Amino acid sequence: MFLIELFRGMGITLKHFFGKTITIQYPEQRRVLYDRTRWRHILRRHENGLERCIGCSLCAGSCPVHCIRVVAAENTDADRHSPGERYAKTYEINILRCIFCGYCQDACPTGAIVLRKDFELARDHRSKFLYTKEMLLEPWSPPQPVPAPAEVVAEPAGRPSIGALRGPLDSRVAMFCRQEAR
Amino acid sequence: MADMITLTIDGREIVVPPGTKIIEAAGSVGIEIPRFCYHPKLTPVAVCRCCLVEVEKVPKLIPACATPVSAGMVVRTRATSEKVRKAQQGMIEFLLINHPLDCPVCDKGGECPLQDQTLAYGPGGTRFAEKKYHFKKPVPLGPHILIDRERCILCLRCVQFQREIARHPQISVTYRGRDSFIDTAPGGTLDSNFSGNTAEICPVGALTSRHYRFRARPWEYERKPSVCPECACGCNVYTHVRNGEILRVASRENPLVDDGWLCDRGRFSVRPDEPALPRLTTPLVRINGKLMPVSWDGALEFATSAFRKIAQAPGRPEGVVGAIAGPSATNEELYLLGRILRTSYSSNNLSFDGGASSALRSAGFAPVGTPDIDWADTILLIASDPSRDLPILDLRIKKTVRKGARLAILGDTSIELASLAASTIQAAGTDLARAIEEIARNVPAQTGQGAFLSSGKRIVVALGETASRDKAVVSEVGKLIAALSKDGREVRAGVFAGGTNAAGAIEMGFHPEYLPGLRRIDDVRARAQVEAVWSASIAAKAGLAGSSLLCSAAHGEVKALYIMGADPASRSLTPEEREGLKRLECLVVTTDRMTKTAEMAHVVLPSAVFWEKAGSLTNVAGRVQRFEAAVPPQAGVKSDVEILVALAKAGCLPLSKETPADLADEIARLSAPYARSFSGRTGTPAMSGREG
Numbered sequence: 001m002f003l004i005e006l007f008r009g010m011g012i013t014l015k016h017f018f019g020k021t022i023t024i025q026y027p028e029q030r031r032v033l034y035d036r037t038r039w040r041h042i043l044r045r046h047e048n049g050l051e052r053c054i055g056c057s058l059c060a061g062s063c064p065v066h067c068i069r070v071v072a073a074e075n076t077d078a079d080r081h082s083p084g085e086r087y088a089k090t091y092e093i094n095i096l097r098c099i100f101c102g103y104c105q106d107a108c109p110t111g112a113i114v115l116r117k118d119f120e121l122a123r124d125h126r127s128k129f130l131y132t133k134e135m136l137l138e139p140w141s142p143p144q145p146v147p148a149p150a151e152v153v154a155e156p157a158g159r160p161s162i163g164a165l166r167g168p169l170d171s172r173v174a175m176f177c178r179q180e181a182r
Numbered sequence: 183m184a185d186m187i188t189l190t191i192d193g194r195e196i197v198v199p200p201g202t203k204i205i206e207a208a209g210s211v212g213i214e215i216p217r218f219c220y221h222p223k224l225t226p227v228a229v230c231r232c233c234l235v236e237v238e239k240v241p242k243l244i245p246a247c248a249t250p251v252s253a254g255m256v257v258r259t260r261a262t263s264e265k266v267r268k269a270q271q272g273m274i275e276f277l278l279i280n281h282p283l284d285c286p287v288c289d290k291g292g293e294c295p296l297q298d299q300t301l302a303y304g305p306g307g308t309r310f311a312e313k314k315y316h317f318k319k320p321v322p323l324g325p326h327i328l329i330d331r332e333r334c335i336l337c338l339r340c341v342q343f344q345r346e347i348a349r350h351p352q353i354s355v356t357y358r359g360r361d362s363f364i365d366t367a368p369g370g371t372l373d374s375n376f377s378g379n380t381a382e383i384c385p386v387g388a389l390t391s392r393h394y395r396f397r398a399r400p401w402e403y404e405r406k407p408s409v410c411p412e413c414a415c416g417c418n419v420y421t422h423v424r425n426g427e428i429l430r431v432a433s434r435e436n437p438l439v440d441d442g443w444l445c446d447r448g449r450f451s452v453r454p455d456e457p458a459l460p461r462l463t464t465p466l467v468r469i470n471g472k473l474m475p476v477s478w479d480g481a482l483e484f485a486t487s488a489f490r491k492i493a494q495a496p497g498r499p500e501g502v503v504g505a506i507a508g509p510s511a512t513n514e515e516l517y518l519l520g521r522i523l524r525t526s527y528s529s530n531n532l533s534f535d536g537g538a539s540s541a542l543r544s545a546g547f548a549p550v551g552t553p554d555i556d557w558a559d560t561i562l563l564i565a566s567d568p569s570r571d572l573p574i575l576d577l578r579i580k581k582t583v584r585k586g587a588r589l590a591i592l593g594d595t596s597i598e599l600a601s602l603a604a605s606t607i608q609a610a611g612t613d614l615a616r617a618i619e620e621i622a623r624n625v626p627a628q629t630g631q632g633a634f635l636s637s638g639k640r641i642v643v644a645l646g647e648t649a650s651r652d653k654a655v656v657s658e659v660g661k662l663i664a665a666l667s668k669d670g671r672e673v674r675a676g677v678f679a680g681g682t683n684a685a686g687a688i689e690m691g692f693h694p695e696y697l698p699g700l701r702r703i704d705d706v707r708a709r710a711q712v713e714a715v716w717s718a719s720i721a722a723k724a725g726l727a728g729s730s731l732l733c734s735a736a737h738g739e740v741k742a743l744y745i746m747g748a749d750p751a752s753r754s755l756t757p758e759e760r761e762g763l764k765r766l767e768c769l770v771v772t773t774d775r776m777t778k779t780a781e782m783a784h785v786v787l788p789s790a791v792f793w794e795k796a797g798s799l800t801n802v803a804g805r806v807q808r809f810e811a812a813v814p815p816q817a818g819v820k821s822d823v824e825i826l827v828a829l830a831k832a833g834c835l836p837l838s839k840e841t842p843a844d845l846a847d848e849i850a851r852l853s854a855p856y857a858r859s860f861s862g863r864t865g866t867p868a869m870s871g872r873e874g
Contacts, residue, residue: 056286057399072396085320086287086396109286 038102038115041093043137051081051137052112055088059104059113067097068104091133095121189255192262204246204257205233215259216270216299218277218385219337220247223441224346230337232273232299236263243269260303274304280314281386282332290387292400296335317363320390323353324372326450327381327389331363334388340364340380347443349580349602350374364388375573378449382433393453394430398422403429408809409799410448411510411682411792415551415574416801417444421452421793421812428452428793428812439552439801441581445573459775462788463818466780473786478820478828485785486832488768492741493527500528500721504731504740507692508747509536509681511822512797513806513856516683516692517849518826519746525718526830530703530725531740532692535748536681543700546663549685550644550676551803552578558587558674560638562631564659565593565614566646566678572802575678590634592617593646605634615654622662632665641666643675650677678802686800689853694725698852715851735762742768746822747789751778772825790821797823798859806859 024031033039044052055072073089081087104113113136123129186197191208198207203226205215218230226248234243238256243266246257260267278300285291317331338355341364345351352372356365366372372380381389403424410417410431417440420432431452435442465481466473476484492502505523507516516534523529555561555578568576576599583589583602590605591597593614600606609617624632635641643663649655659675666673679685691698691712701708703724713720726734732750734740736758743766751763763769763782771783774791794815798808815821820828823845850857 054287055396056291057402058286061292061399061401074396084287 033117033119037117038100038105039117039119040095040121041098041104041113041115041131041136043091043112043133044114045138045140046083049140049142050083051087052110053088053091054082054084054110054112055086055091056109058107058109062103062107064101064103065097065099067094068092088133091136093131093136094129095131096126096129187251187253189251189253189257191257192259198251200250202251204235204237204249204251204255207251208235208246208257208259213259213261214302215246216274216303217247218295218299218335219339221339221342221383224339224342227338227342230273230277230335232270232277232303234266234269234273235259236266270303271305274300275308275310277335278304278308279310280332281335282314284330284333284387288330288333288387289390289395289397290384294387295385315360322392323366323389324374324377326392326446327372327377328392328395329364330388330390333386334364335386336362336364337385339383339385340389343380343383344372344374344376346584347577347580348374348376348379349598350376352377353380375445375447375569376443376577378446379433379443382444391430391450393450393455395455397454398424398429405432406810406812407434408793408812409807410444410451411799412445412448412451413572414679414682414684414802415440415445415448415572416682416799416803416805416807417448417574418807419444419448423812426813427454429454439803439805439807440574441577443574443577447573461791461816461819462773462775462780462786463816465788466783466786468784473781473783481785481787482825482828482832485768485770485787486829488784489527489742489744489770492767493529498528500723501531501725502740503527503529503742503744504531504533504726504735505529505744505746506533506535506731506748506750507687507745508749509534509683510792510799511683511687511692511747512795512799513683513686513690513849514797514845515746515822515826516687517690517698518823518830518845519744520690520692520698521716522826522830523744524720525716528721530694530721530723531727531731531734532694532725533727533731534681534684534687534692535750536679536684536687543688543696546660546673547645547675547677549800549802549804550642550674550678551575551801551805553803554642554674554676555579555582558582558638558640558642560588560590560635560641562590562592562635562641562643563599563678564618564643564645564655565610565649566644567594567597567599568644568678569598571647572678575802588634588638590631592621592631593649605631607631614649615652615658618655618658618662622658622665625662625665635666636669636671639671641671641673643673644678645675647677647679647681650679676802683799685802685804686798686806689800689804689806689855690849691852694727698849699854712852715848729756729759732759732762735766738765740766742766743770745769745771745779745783747772747774749773749777749779751782772822774819787825788816788819789825790815790819794819795821795823798856800855804855806856808859 046052055070057070060068060070069090069092070088071090072086075081075085075087100115102115105115185200187200188195188197189207191213194211196207196211198210205217205220208215215233215235217233219227220233228245228248231245233246235246236243236258258266260270285297291297319330319332320328323329341354344353352370352374353364353366355362378391381391403422405420406423408419408421410419418434418436420434422429422432431449433442433444464475465478467476467481467484489503503523505519507519520532523532552575555575561579568579579589579599580602589599589603591600591603592607592609594610595606595608607617621630621632624630625636643659645659663673663675687693688696689700695703697703697708697712701712703709703722709720709722731740735743769783770785771780772787772789773780774789780786793812796809796811798806800806
């Protein structure tokens with residue numbers, strides 16, 4: 001009496017057996033991760049190459065598992081890492097302890113520490129899981145100079161453009177001072 | 183009390199003494215009113231306008247910090263008044279108008295009253311879209327303090343503190359209105375010995391310590407209560423410790439000792455921005471003329487056998503060994519070293535390298551400190567400069583003079599306190615004793631400084647350390663005390679010795695003429711009491727200390743010295759004293775780093791620094807303050823108590839009690855002030871050495 005149910009069950013199994021599989025053949029095929037996926041941290045920079053991290057330690061403070069260690073230091077004009085007075089001389093994340101919650105990313109006031117998509121982090125020794133600042137900092141190289149387009153009309157010296165006259169107060173004042181000096 | 187005042191705050195009736203400000207009255211029942219410029223120890227200035235409250239029948243809002251309560255007053259704070267709430271939000275918005283968005287880079291972040299009170303009382307956002315003012319930042323104001331003028335909210339706490347409390351008005355407001363900022367006088371610096379307090383009371387991150395800059399965040403460290411070891415004031419502190427490293431020292435208010443203030447010497451004794459001095463980590467023994475690293479067992483064995491050989495030479499001479507202890511030696515170390523020398527080596531040659539003047543226990547003298555200064559209506563300083571030796575006592579004297587006490591100075595009248603003194607007499611050296619004698623004569627005759635002193639009812643006489651070694655001076659002061667102690671006047675006299683544990687050294691018997699508990703060595707019954715506890719006999723002849731000890735070593739009478747945490751070779755010694763150190767057959771030195779004295783030693787033992795030790799110190803007022811270790815000891819290093827216990831064991835001293843707790847028990851049997859400090863908590867016993 002239950003044989004019919006048995007065959008119906010088997011039928012469904014067979015249908016799927018020969019049907020389309022959903023397996024993604026890693027590593028030849030990779031899953032597309034969503035934009036805000038939280039994996040390996042990186043320390044971002046500004047466009048001009050200066051580090052965004054100002055060593056404020058808010059990431060370490062918000063981290064629920066205390067896996068971040070920050071030691072701050074003073075920027076000097078000779079040795080400048082970030083805009084402003086302060087930068088992170090030491091920045092370490094213990095990736096084994098990290099739970100990839102993203103609280104550090106939320107806490108960061110400058111958008112320095114972010115979690116990106118690289119999840120292939122396996123290593124063969126525990127010591128390799130302490131990520132130092134060198135490992136976390138985003139690589140950067142100065143942008144190549146862009147050749148100027150040929151059809152730019154040279155402005156006569158001494159007269160600010162109309163657009164500049166509507167700019168922020170400081171630059172207007174600065175222009176005024178430049179004219180005064182002339 | 184008959185004249186208490188009843189008022190109503192937010193519908194609650196409370197009763198407070200007259201003169202209380204509304205903000206304090208509210209605080210006493212748990213009603214918090216935001217404030218930035220108000221500080222309990224400073225005169226209210228009401229410049230920040232954040233503490234505004236509504237009082238019935240008064241048309242405008244009034245500042246709670248500056249208004250004293252009056253009977254029947256009805257006060258409404260933000261809890262019951264919309265007007266007050268809007269005013270507070272508005273005032274905080276004003277404070278934030280030019281305040282930079284520096285929180286992530288500001289050292290005060292996490293412990294910032296502006297952050298906390300903005301969150302609690304401020305508006306949710308700001309309407310200010312214009313450009314904020316800019317200053318060059320940070321600017322050093324002095325050797326320790328940096329100012330960031332963009333962050334300053336001009337509460338004037340720093341200016342007031344320097345002017346009223348420290349009495350070094352080195353900073354003030356420059357220009358006016360929107361252009362005001364805090365600055366030193368042209369060409370001046372903020373080098374006051376109390377400048378560190380301005381950074382602590384600054385409600386924002388404008389004034390910061392150069393040594394702590396960018397070092398840590400408040401949630402990263404532990405606060406451990408302790409005591410400052412730099413002078414005999416014994417100010418209570420918190421050490422901020424992260425991962426076994428001290429980052430800074432902060433105040434821990436104790437009204438009986440300090441007022442929540444610290445001097446820069448104590449506060450900036452911890453400087454994480456400066457490279458640490460190299461520590462000694464292994465014991466050294468002189469082999470064939472050179473100091474070589476050895477194991478602990480080897481070094482202790484060498485030291486003990488050398489000392490024993492000398493002490494057990496034919497004739498069993500007394501007093502051939504001696505000990506010198508440094509100023510911040512703890513009570514337990516001093517007691518144990520004294521006991522070992524007296525019981526194992528029959529020696530009373532115990533020298534405290536920091537002013538344990540025996541005048542401290544002469545007739546009429548007792549420990550004198552903060553509680554006595556508070557009590558006094560007349561203070562006489564004899565050849566003493568508290569601003570150099572005991573800075574926080576200097577602040578206390580300034581405070582009590584501000585409240586109406588009178589100050590008289592005899593001695594060097596160029597000291598800072600002379601400007602506050604109503605009566606000054608210049609006298610130095612040999613003239614001092616004569617001058618004191620003259621004052622004593624003037625007391626009944628009612629002339630001169632004698633008259634000035636005798637018109638007070640509660641008189642404190644403080645003798646400087648060097649003068650306290652002059653027997654003539656001490657004797658004349660004794661007579662002065664006797665002359666003044668008539669006609670209903672009470673006199674408290676003491677020695678303002680600067681050596682951190684000077685009072686403790688005497689109490690623990692680390693003195694050639696005294697046994698623990700202030701027993702004189704020539705008092706047979708007192709000696710018997712101590713002998714009973716120690717189960718050993720004690721030599722009756724008084725020993726040598728200080729210069730006499732070193733000179734006697736030069737003559738070969740003292741053959742071995744144990745120097746604990748002191749460095750006499752670095753001071754300017756006479757040729758005879760230096761010869762004394764060189765001539766010793768065995769010199770054992772315990773120190774935390776190589777010093778000149780250690781270089782001359784036969785055995786050098788690495789010992790812990792103060793923050794690594796637990797124990798107790800006795801301050802100038804006789805108050806025994808216990809403390810625990812703030813950081814664990816450096817690897818390879820032992821605390822002085824551990825070293826002494828190991829030496830005692832190696833020397834077969836019958837030390838049945840070895841742990842710090844047992845040791846404390848034994849000391850408590852012999853010393854009453856020490857026993858009273860046994861509350862188990864740091865620095866909190868309520869009694870000074872005076873009570874009982």
